[in-house]
Amino acid sequence: MRVVLLGLALATAMPALAAAQGANDVAEGKKLFTGLCVTCHGFDGAGGAGPPLNRPRLLSAPDDASLRNIIAEGIPNRGMPRVRRVTDDEMRQLVAYVRSIGKSARVVARGDAARGGQLYAKLGCASCHIISGNGGSLGPELTNIGWIRGADYLRQAVLEPAARLPQGNLPIPARGYNEYLPVTVVLRDGAEVRGIRLNEDVFTIQIRDTTGKFHSVRKSDAAVVRKETGSSLMPSYANRLAAGEIDDLVAYLSRLGGAL
Numbered sequence: 001m002r003v004v005l006l007g008l009a010l011a012t013a014m015p016a017l018a019a020a021q022g023a024n025d026v027a028e029g030k031k032l033f034t035g036l037c038v039t040c041h042g043f044d045g046a047g048g049a050g051p052p053l054n055r056p057r058l059l060s061a062p063d064d065a066s067l068r069n070i071i072a073e074g075i076p077n078r079g080m081p082r083v084r085r086v087t088d089d090e091m092r093q094l095v096a097y098v099r100s101i102g103k104s105a106r107v108v109a110r111g112d113a114a115r116g117g118q119l120y121a122k123l124g125c126a127s128c129h130i131i132s133g134n135g136g137s138l139g140p141e142l143t144n145i146g147w148i149r150g151a152d153y154l155r156q157a158v159l160e161p162a163a164r165l166p167q168g169n170l171p172i173p174a175r176g177y178n179e180y181l182p183v184t185v186v187l188r189d190g191a192e193v194r195g196i197r198l199n200e201d202v203f204t205i206q207i208r209d210t211t212g213k214f215h216s217v218r219k220s221d222a223a224v225v226r227k228e229t230g231s232s233l234m235p236s237y238a239n240r241l242a243a244g245e246i247d248d249l250v251a252y253l254s255r256l257g258g259a260l
Contacts, residue, residue, distance in 0.1 A: 047150020
């Protein structure tokens with residue numbers, strides 16, 4: 001009889017113990033996330049230069065095993081570094097926290113997305129950006145930008161495009177290069193090319209000019225190679241749009257790639 005009662009007591013206690021362990025993992029995971037991940041993924045996983053994580057389905061991490069692998073190994077050439085100095089317990093806690101924020105209601109960017117789409121067309125943004133196969137290729141593709149960038153990052157990109165150039169968009173073989181860096185090359189015959197750097201090595205530099213044309217220039221043929229660090233070919237809309245229009249445009253961009 002005592003064995004039966006003990007078994008019943010354990011059966012009753014186990015779910016409570018598991019729930020307490022789970023809650024503790026989430027709390028400890030939040031501390032780790034704040035120290036390791038918040039710079040890119042934002043507070044509460046709302047997103048920034050890294051993807052928002054406060055959604056029930058993560059494209060690159062549909063299950064816990066893939067999420068652990070991404071945390072441990074990173075995503076090469078996409079701005080996600082490896083996180084190696086965590087114990088097995090800390091990894092479990094990080095995973096538990098990320099999964100927990102995916103279960104909470106996501107804060108929708110303020111503004112009217114439909115009006116934002118109209119504004120996107122009116123401003124001529126498609127001349128530089130592709131959405132679903134349509135548009136120019138001078139700037140980053142925006143088809144899934146709402147999945148891979150947070151609303152605060154998108155707002156900054158609209159208001160201060162030079163503040164933080166995009167990462168993880170161009171297939172640059174050499175690590176460490178800033179993507180979408182404006183470059184002006186003046187050749188020895190006086191011809192000038194200005195656009196964004198696509199790639200560079202010791203001897204050559206590859207540029208897409210403002211018309212979308214590709215150039216590969218030998219540095220020995222150039223009189224000047226000027227890299228415009230701290231600038232962007234994208235204009236700022238801080239003084240060109242009203243506050244409500246900025247909200248609408250960010251709301252539209254935040255919804256690209258799937259409904260929130």
